[in-house]
Structures are given as structure tokens and as C-alpha cells.
Amino acid sequence: MADSPSPNTNADNPDLTDPHAARRHKLAELVQRGIDPWGQRFDDRDLNGECRARIGEVKFVTKEGETLELPDVESPDVDYRQWKTDNGPGEEVGPTVRVAGRIMLARTAGKLIFLNLRDWTGDIQIFIGKKQVGEEDFELAKLFDLGDLVGVEGRLGRTNTGELTVFAEKLFMLTKMLEVPPEKHAGMTNIELRQRMRYADLAFNDGVMQTFLDRTKIIKSVRSTLDDRGFCEVEGPTLHTIPGGAAARPFETHHNALDMKLTMRIALELHLKRLMVGGMERVYELGRVYRNEGLSPRHNPEFTMIEIYQAYGNYESMMELTERIICDALDKIGGGYKREYNGQEIDFTPPFQRATYAELFEKATGINPTDEDAVMSLAAKLQIDTNDKHPDVIRNEIFEEKVEDSLQGPIFVIDYPASICPLTKRKRDNPEIAERFELFICGMELANAYTELNDPDLQEELFKTQLAGLEEEDSMAKMDHDFVRALRYAMPPAGGLGIGIDRLVMVLTNSKSIRDVILFPVLRPE
RNA sequence: GGAAGUGUAGCUCAGUUGGUUAGAGCAUCCGACUUUUAAUCGGAUGGUCCUGGGUUCGAGUCCCAGCACUUCCA
Numbered sequence A: 001m002a003d004s005p006s007p008n009t010n011a012d013n014p015d016l017t018d019p020h021a022a023r024r025h026k027l028a029e030l031v032q033r034g035i036d037p038w039g040q041r042f043d044d045r046d047l048n049g050e051c052r053a054r055i056g057e058v059k060f061v062t063k064e065g066e067t068l069e070l071p072d073v074e075s076p077d078v079d080y081r082q083w084k085t086d087n088g089p090g091e092e093v094g095p096t097v098r099v100a101g102r103i104m105l106a107r108t109a110g111k112l113i114f115l116n117l118r119d120w121t122g123d124i125q126i127f128i129g130k131k132q133v134g135e136e137d138f139e140l141a142k143l144f145d146l147g148d149l150v151g152v153e154g155r156l157g158r159t160n161t162g163e164l165t166v167f168a169e170k171l172f173m174l175t176k177m178l179e180v181p182p183e184k185h186a187g188m189t190n191i192e193l194r195q196r197m198r199y200a201d202l203a204f205n206d207g208v209m210q211t212f213l214d215r216t217k218i219i220k221s222v223r224s225t226l227d228d229r230g231f232c233e234v235e236g237p238t239l240h241t242i243p244g245g246a247a248a249r250p251f252e253t254h255h256n257a258l259d260m261k262l263t264m265r266i267a268l269e270l271h272l273k274r275l276m277v278g279g280m281e282r283v284y285e286l287g288r289v290y291r292n293e294g295l296s297p298r299h300n301p302e303f304t305m306i307e308i309y310q311a312y313g314n315y316e317s318m319m320e321l322t323e324r325i326i327c328d329a330l331d332k333i334g335g336g337y338k339r340e341y342n343g344q345e346i347d348f349t350p351p352f353q354r355a356t357y358a359e360l361f362e363k364a365t366g367i368n369p370t371d372e373d374a375v376m377s378l379a380a381k382l383q384i385d386t387n388d389k390h391p392d393v394i395r396n397e398i399f400e401e402k403v404e405d406s407l408q409g410p411i412f413v414i415d416y417p418a419s420i421c422p423l424t425k426r427k428r429d430n431p432e433i434a435e436r437f438e439l440f441i442c443g444m445e446l447a448n449a450y451t452e453l454n455d456p457d458l459q460e461e462l463f464k465t466q467l468a469g470l471e472e473e474d475s476m477a478k479m480d481h482d483f484v485r486a487l488r489y490a491m492p493p494a495g496g497l498g499i500g501i502d503r504l505v506m507v508l509t510n511s512k513s514i515r516d517v518i519l520f521p522v523l524r525p526e
Numbered sequence B: 001g002g003a004a005g006u007g008u009a010g011c012u013c014a015g016u017u018g019g020u021u022a023g024a025g026c027a028u029c030c031g032a033c034u035u036u037u038a039a040u041c042g043g044a045u046g047g048u049c050c051u052g053g054g055u056u057c058g059a060g061u062c063c064c065a066g067c068a069c070u071u072c073c074a
Helices: A019-032 A048-053 A080-087 A135-142 A191-196 A198-204 A208-228 A269-277 A315-333 A357-365 A372-381 A391-402 A456-464 A481-488 A501-509
Strands: A059-062 A067-069 A090-093 A096-109 A112-119 A122-129 A149-158 A164-175 A252-255 A260-264 A282-290 A302-311 A338-341 A344-347 A353-356 A411-417 A430-441 A444-451 A494-500
Touching: A048 A096, A048 A112, A048 A122, A048 A164, A059 A080, A090 A149, A096 A122, A096 A164, A112 A135, A112 A149, A122 A135, A122 A149, A135 A164, A191 A198, A198 A208, A208 A282, A208 A302, A208 A315, A208 A501, A269 A282, A269 A302, A269 A481, A269 A494, A302 A315, A302 A501, A315 A411, A315 A430, A315 A444, A315 A494, A315 A501, A338 A501, A353 A357, A357 A391, A357 A411, A372 A391, A391 A411, A444 A501, A456 A481, A494 A501
Parallel strands: A122 A164, A353 A411
Antiparallel strands: A059 A067, A059 A090, A096 A112, A096 A149, A112 A122, A149 A164, A252 A260, A282 A302, A302 A494, A338 A344, A411 A430, A430 A444, A444 A494
16 A cells, blocks of 8 residues: 555656655755755744734735725625726735645646645645745745645735735745645545545545544533533543443453453443542543444444533433533534534534433334333334343333434433333332433434432342343443442432543534544554 | 445546456646646556456456455344
């Protein structure tokens, strides 16, 4: 692939029509002229975005010395050439700037070169005229290739079409690119290449940088929402001796000095609850968890989640908090509460819709979920394996198949069957129902919250009860004696909330795959 | 784990029923052009058709196996 240099690159007589060889040749040419192809300090520069914001400082000075404001060329009514004809002769005069960035496009027109220079605040056009920059710099400009990082010093102005442009006076080679850039219209579309070479994806594909900058904004926003409400961020261990807090298969590793098996964490829950016992009344952790499962557009083996615990709250408090976190994040990235995801309009205006597990089940299947015979016969019709399975497990498989995909949301599904929620407090008036909700958007589970179980004896009992029909790795029922001991020291009644950050970012940035919001998703080696 | 799809130049893609020397655009190189903006115009270079077998006079194309990716399902 691209990492093997072409055979022409080392030959004495390189084939200059080979793009790689041509770049190597120009590199050598730069060195020969005493120009460092890898650049030097240039941090006293102006960002392209700042330059664009200074467009108002560019004036038109007529031959008579009169200074005119320039018209707004963004307006379709303005023909800038005509405006100049009407007001000329004269020239545009703006402040001197220093910019740096990657050459995205280049157009030569005789003894002129136009560049589109990109930094992470956007693009700006560069005008390089042979007469204007002088022979030496013009020869340097001829050694520039698409993708090179260059610096330009010059005056801000406008071209005849009105475009804001840096009229170069001095050029700086900052770094040569030795690889060939992707196709300039289509970009790099091969999904595997984009993920393997995220650097090139970020540098050359539109929208990729914005998605990841939005991801950062969203995560910052989540933290600030919680910090503003007095929550304390902590860091729990990522190496666990007992993988707990979720139903998932862990990654296993080994500690040499202690000669013991360790597992990567699959959830944050049990350690955060220990901290609540210790008196951290509002606590959260935002971090990576690892689940040894298959890959899909919604699953990556390592992903980012946040878990939040609030003493003296319950799942109702967590619903309000969930809405607050999402709406604050939407405010930060802009674009309003009505957004498109996968072609559907999602309305995030709070409060989000709420419906119970039982009523959604009945609506989708026409069957009352407490009617065991009807549930069993439906399961048979759906060809769900019912052997040795607890009725609630079967019920939940039907729910996943018939209800979840159709939940466009945002909708809180509340009040789950208690037997599938071993870490959750039961409803006081109905011990069959757990105080739990899941937030669904476009059929995707985004958040999961409980009124947390804090009865140590009941917790111990639930750890011992393996639900019939569940594989061990699918069960949350893994005895953690220290956790039960912690509960005996009294954990306050509390609400707990977990949010899948990657999925939240997917929905808020309209990304179809979790791999579009994870910089370096898991891939097989090349 | 199962099914379907994809894999051709550095990148994006065509490639007919199996038939001459595998094409285009971008990029690259040469030439023209001092206000272009997906610049334009003229010319040139560039291929392990994913890998390995097989069928055939002849395979990018058909068959088998494998690899990678994508999507759907479990």
C-alpha cells in the first residue's frame, strides 16, 4: 500500500510522472537550495478564521486616495467586478497577516499561483504572483505540492471576484508531504482506508474534523452540566478483579508480579457506588470501558461511557438530568433541538416522551406482558428459543425484537421487569417492577438509569440468583463480596445514570456508524 | 456464526455474452496563460485487475478456496 515507496523514488533518474517520486525530487531540490523541508517555528501566525473575521478591515483605495468600504460579495446582488469598474481604478488594502496551513487546492495561471490553504479554523485563498513575491519565492512556490504545509506572509485583500485573499509577499516551507493526497472532489471514500488512516481522513475529508471537534464540545458540555450541579468527577480502576456492573464478556489480562488474572472493566458502576457509601454524594466518571463482543455500526470493543450517581435521588431525578445533559450539549454545538438523524427528524425539546415497558409491549404485540401463556405462544411464533429460560428473559427478547427498533424517540422507557435488573430497586407497591429507565433514540439505547438498590442483603441474594436461561457472561449476577460489604456500611438511596457517549455523539452529529465518532476504532491489522 | 455486496492506476470509478494492446476523471510530468477558485486548453507517464488454484484456444469477466471491508441477521 501507500507505505511502500515507489521503486522510482530511489533511482538516479527518477520518473517524475510518478507522484511519489516527484515529491521526493522536490524534497531534494529544497534541500539543495538550503531550504529546510521540515520547517521551523511559525507560531506567531494568524488563524485563517481570524483572517476571515477581519474582512471588514479590507478597504478600497482609489487612485485619488479616497478610501471606500467594500460591498458584501456574499450577497447574490453584488457583482464585484462591476463594482470595481464603477469605483476604480484603485486597489484593495488590508492588514498584513501571517498564515499557515495545508495546501488543499492549487491553480496556476501563467505567472500566478492561487492556493487554498487550510488550517483547523477553515480555508483561506493565497495569491502568489511572480512579480509580487519575487523570483526566488516564486521558484519556491513551484516546489509546493498539494498537501504540503506552508506559511504565507502578506496583505489581506480581495481578488477581482471579491474573494478574501492573502496576497503573498513572503513564503515559508513548513513541511513537505511525501504521500499523494486523495482525489480532490470525492476525497477518500473507502471506509477502511479512512479508519486506518484517520490522519488523512481528518486532513482531507470535509466534515470529519467538525464531527470530532463537536465530540469534544459535547464531552466538555456533559462535564460542565454536572460540575455546575455539584457533581465530583473521579477515576476508578480500569483493571478489575471481578468484572461487574453490566452483562458483558470482559477482556482478560494478567498481572505478572502478582501472578493473577485481571479483567478490563465492563462498567463503572460498582466502584462509584462504593464512593457513595464513602460520602461522595454526587459523583461521576467519564471514561473508557471494554467489552469483548462483536463489532457493528453501534458497537466498538472499547467505548466511552459516563456513569453518574446522585445520593437521595431516584430514577425520576435521573430523567431530568438526562434531558439537561443532552439539551446543554445541543446548545453548545448549535443547530437547535430539532435535528436530523439518518433521515428522520428527532425533536429534543424537553420533556422527552415517557412510556412504560408494559404499555409499549402491549401496544407493539397486542399482548398483555403479564399474560404468560400469550407471551409464550408469541415467543413460539417468533421462533424464540424458550427452553430453560425465565419468563422475563423471554419477555425481554420479544421486547427487543418487537419494540426497541421502532422507538424513534427520544423516549424514556420506564419500569422494567425486576428480574432482569439485579442492581435496581423495586417499586414499593409492586416488587415485580424495577425503577429503571432506558432512553431510546432511533432504535438505539443511549442511556440506562436506575433507582439504585441499596439493600445489602437483597443485593447479595440477587448476586446468587443466576437467571435461568442466561449464559454466565450475559448475566450481571457476579458475586462481589466487597461490594456487598460496602452496601452494609450504608449507601444512601440514590439515582444512577449511564450514558453511552459515543452513541450520544452519533445522534447529535448525525453519524451513521460508531466508527465515525471514534478516532481510532478497532481494526484488524493490515 | 450465517447471508448478501464490494475489492481494477497514488485517489474516485467504468469495464457489455469470456475475445485485439484493461479505460476515464483527479493527481503527477512537459507546454500556454498575471485575478483563478472542482480554473481552462494541448500533450505524456502511470496496472501483481485482493491472493491462490481451476475451466477454456483465450479469464478483470466463469467456477472453487482463502483474505479484507461494508450491510443485514443471530
